[in-house]
Amino acid sequence: MSDSTPVTAADQEVLITRIFDVPREQVFKAWTDPDEVAAWYGPEHMDVPREKVRIDLRVGGRWEVTMVRPGGGAEFAISYEILELVEPELIVMRSDPMPEAGMHEPTVVRVELHDHGAKTRMTLSDGPYPPAGRGDAEAGYNAALEKLATRLGR
Amino acid sequence: MLSDQLSLTFAALADPTRRAILTRLAEGEATVNELAEPFPISKPAISRHLKVLEHAGLIIRSRQAQWRPSRMQADPLDDAVEWMQSRKRTWEARIDRLDAHLRHKGEQRE
Numbered sequence: 001m002s003d004s005t006p007v008t009a010a011d012q013e014v015l016i017t018r019i020f021d022v023p024r025e026q027v028f029k030a031w032t033d034p035d036e037v038a039a040w041y042g043p044e045h046m047d048v049p050r051e052k053v054r055i056d057l058r059v060g061g062r063w064e065v066t067m068v069r070p071g072g073g074a075e076f077a078i079s080y081e082i083l084e085l086v087e088p089e090l091i092v093m094r095s096d097p098m099p100e101a102g103m104h105e106p107t108v109v110r111v112e113l114h115d116h117g118a119k120t121r122m123t124l125s126d127g128p129y130p131p132a133g134r135g136d137a138e139a140g141y142n143a144a145l146e147k148l149a150t151r152l153g154r
Numbered sequence: 155m156l157s158d159q160l161s162l163t164f165a166a167l168a169d170p171t172r173r174a175i176l177t178r179l180a181e182g183e184a185t186v187n188e189l190a191e192p193f194p195i196s197k198p199a200i201s202r203h204l205k206v207l208e209h210a211g212l213i214i215r216s217r218q219a220q221w222r223p224s225r226m227q228a229d230p231l232d233d234a235v236e237w238m239q240s241r242k243r244t245w246e247a248r249i250d251r252l253d254a255h256l257r258h259k260g261e262q263r264e
Contacts, residue, residue: 017192
């Protein structure tokens with residue numbers, strides 16, 4: 001796998017790079033083994049019950065997680081379709097739209113795991129934000145540009 | 155003159171790398187080195203992007219300090235930037251927990 005990320009990857013995308021002190025097989029497993037995903041995914045104040053993680057690990061398969069507030073109550077499901085899968089170096093997934101969370105368009109999460117021996121460099125991109133189609137994000141972006149234009153017009 | 159300024163601004167925002175630089179600067183001022191870090195392009199290329207942003211009035215670069223930190227200068231862009239930032243914060247927090255999880259497993263094995 002190439003180490004270079006195209007410049008266009010910065011286009012309306014969240015880009016994060018992180019080094020982990022473990023070989024990439026372990027990082028890959030953390031993303032693809034339901035036991036592991038349940039252990040780390042989800043915000044601090046919510047649990048990801050093991051039985052609510054469903055991963056059909058193949059191209060075209062589903063990657064689904066439901067986060068649950070401890071003590072019952074709110075649930076929040078996130079689901080993806082697996083678009084690309086190369087063990088232990090690449091996972092590409094497309095989100096299902098979540099209109100209730102203001103996400104009307106799918107985004108694509110791309111997780112690349114680069115081999116640095118005992119360490120792993122992970123690059124994660126998520127986007128596009130704002131999406132190419134209609135959506136809250138694009139509306140926000142356009143509103144910001146309009147405000148900027150108005151300010152400059154003064 | 156006004157339309158020239160508008161053209162400058164929108165041209166500056168049309169480039170994905172420059173939007174990403176603005177996103178970074180929304181967190182606080184940064185030097186060319188810091189700004190260049192996440193990008194697979196050279197520091198001179200980043201410097202050229204900064205010149206365009208500065209020319210368009212979207213950033214201010216310190217004249218005093220030798221390393222000339224850049225500062226974002228476009229309050230109206232906050233809405234757009236905040237959206238990106240919130241997504242980034244979500245992922246950063248998630249990856250912090252992934253890191254802690256991997257460390258914890260490493261300790262268990264030792």
